[in-house]
Amino acid sequence: MNLDPSFIWTAGLSLLQALPETLWITFVSVAAGLVIGTAVALCRMYHIPVLSQLSAGYVAFVRGTPMLMHLLLIYFGLPVLIDGISSAMGWSFTSASIPLIGFVWIAFSITAGAYMSEVVRAGIQAVDKGQVEAAQSIGMTTIQTLRRIILPQALSVSLPNLSNSVIGMLHGSTLAYTISVVEINARAQIVAADNWKYFEAYIAAAILFWVLTILIEWISGWLEYRLNAYQRGGAL
Amino acid sequence: MIQLSGLSKTFGTQQVLKEIDLTVDKGEVVVILGPSGSGKTTMLRCINYLERPDAGEVRIGHLAVQGKHPSRRDIHQLRQRTAMVFQQYNLFKHRTALENVMEGLTVVQRIPRSEAREISARMLEKVGLGSKLDHYPGQLSGGQQQRVGIARALALNPEVILFDEPTSALDPELVGEVLEVIRRIAREGITMIVVTHEMGFARDVANRVVFMDGGIIVEEGQPEEIFQRPREERTRQFLQRIMPEPNYSI
Ligand SMILES: Nc1ncnc2c1ncn2[C@@H]1O[C@H](COP(=O)(O)OP(=O)(O)OP(=O)(O)O)[C@@H](O)[C@H]1O
Numbered sequence A: 001m002n003l004d005p006s007f008i009w010t011a012g013l014s015l016l017q018a019l020p021e022t023l024w025i026t027f028v029s030v031a032a033g034l035v036i037g038t039a040v041a042l043c044r045m046y047h048i049p050v051l052s053q054l055s056a057g058y059v060a061f062v063r064g065t066p067m068l069m070h071l072l073l074i075y076f077g078l079p080v081l082i083d084g085i086s087s088a089m090g091w092s093f094t095s096a097s098i099p100l101i102g103f104v105w106i107a108f109s110i111t112a113g114a115y116m117s118e119v120v121r122a123g124i125q126a127v128d129k130g131q132v133e134a135a136q137s138i139g140m141t142t143i144q145t146l147r148r149i150i151l152p153q154a155l156s157v158s159l160p161n162l163s164n165s166v167i168g169m170l171h172g173s174t175l176a177y178t179i180s181v182v183e184i185n186a187r188a189q190i191v192a193a194d195n196w197k198y199f200e201a202y203i204a205a206a207i208l209f210w211v212l213t214i215l216i217e218w219i220s221g222w223l224e225y226r227l228n229a230y231q232r233g234g235a236l
Numbered sequence B: 001m002i003q004l005s006g007l008s009k010t011f012g013t014q015q016v017l018k019e020i021d022l023t024v025d026k027g028e029v030v031v032i033l034g035p036s037g038s039g040k041t042t043m044l045r046c047i048n049y050l051e052r053p054d055a056g057e058v059r060i061g062h063l064a065v066q067g068k069h070p071s072r073r074d075i076h077q078l079r080q081r082t083a084m085v086f087q088q089y090n091l092f093k094h095r096t097a098l099e100n101v102m103e104g105l106t107v108v109q110r111i112p113r114s115e116a117r118e119i120s121a122r123m124l125e126k127v128g129l130g131s132k133l134d135h136y137p138g139q140l141s142g143g144q145q146q147r148v149g150i151a152r153a154l155a156l157n158p159e160v161i162l163f164d165e166p167t168s169a170l171d172p173e174l175v176g177e178v179l180e181v182i183r184r185i186a187r188e189g190i191t192m193i194v195v196t197h198e199m200g201f202a203r204d205v206a207n208r209v210v211f212m213d214g215g216i217i218v219e220e221g222q223p224e225e226i227f228q229r230p231r232e233e234r235t236r237q238f239l240q241r242i243m244p245e246p247n248y249s250i
């Protein structure tokens, strides 16, 4: 087997075309996942009737099944649902007008939501109850206490775990190729097949993912440093 | 004026407060004494509904809040008229000393930031922390943190400040500075209910001492009365245990 080092570079440049897809999938699923995860964590922690049971079921199901299944279930199930509702209501909307990447966004947001709810929950539990009581005692409402006292501290405590979730979603985004969304991995496959240089193409893809991962860790480290200023004793 | 009537609270099968009646006049400093588990903390926490009493009434001025299911609005009102200083300080760890004091002013009382900042700086000055405005709780000693806690309570200009063993978590050498601050604000005529085991402080500062045991108020009176001539056997035993040296008064 002969390796063509120069093709790694060529393939890498070509993979960059698919970079936006990968970043979008990661960004959307992480952002939506954080919102869903926070809502789910709160429903469970405040024991909101019905919602907390639904939330627990959702988290258990998603964590108990592979990420690829979420994508396939959404990809094959959602159109049936949407088209059924649409025709029952007499709308002209059909699932065919949803872009493929839309299915990936929805599916991976669901995946991320479940995992991140656990991260957020652990973060909230790390904020001591005394601060909540202090907030209540000065007359803050539950929502104000959450927004101003609990969540900021929960997020900064959770940052290392959240950054792991982001990396998990970045790597998981490669599964989007199964429904023909051309992100970095799919692009590598195409480049490889066109030139019969599989190893080189995948080396290029691996390097690209590694660089992205390092960037995420770097950003998260910086954020952690900024947000956790209050936890460092000593100098301001 | 603060008035508790028939305040009762049960945890599981244990009745912790048994129809407590207590009236505190404006400007009065009431010290609550009692053995561990007698219900002092629970009573204090019922006054601002951090704990919900099962029955009874908490009245502050014209606001009367009743029983186990008062309206959210009533609780909110009650909390705006009271402030609490906690044994564990309970400062907001992600906020500086100044921000800790400002929080209630800007978020609850909706005072403009610049004005809130001014009031807060003044309060911190008052508790001797004028040079620590921008320090986070993690950068302050226990005594300093508790003084921020006191400034946070004072800033809200409440009708009563509730202190739950404000010096119990402190290293002995830091107790004095905190008691001194409380003493000073007591002299300003701020209404206070203080749970403490600091007998010297109680003697100095209290207008009235209330002795609790087993969820009831066993006796109450002027500090001299309670400390020199307690009427009840239980009070006598408690004082003997906590201040073993005999009290020679010739
Ligand atoms: N949330 C709770 N759940 C169950 N029992 C409780 C709870 N809070 C207090 N108790 C019980 O109620 C009783 C009174 O407690 P409380 O904290 O009011 O006593 P205290 O007089 O403040 O005692 P200490 O001097 O030790 O602080 C105790 O027996 C305690 O175990």
Ligand SMILES: [Mg+2]
Binding pocket: B040, B041, B042, B165
């Ligand atoms: Mg107590």
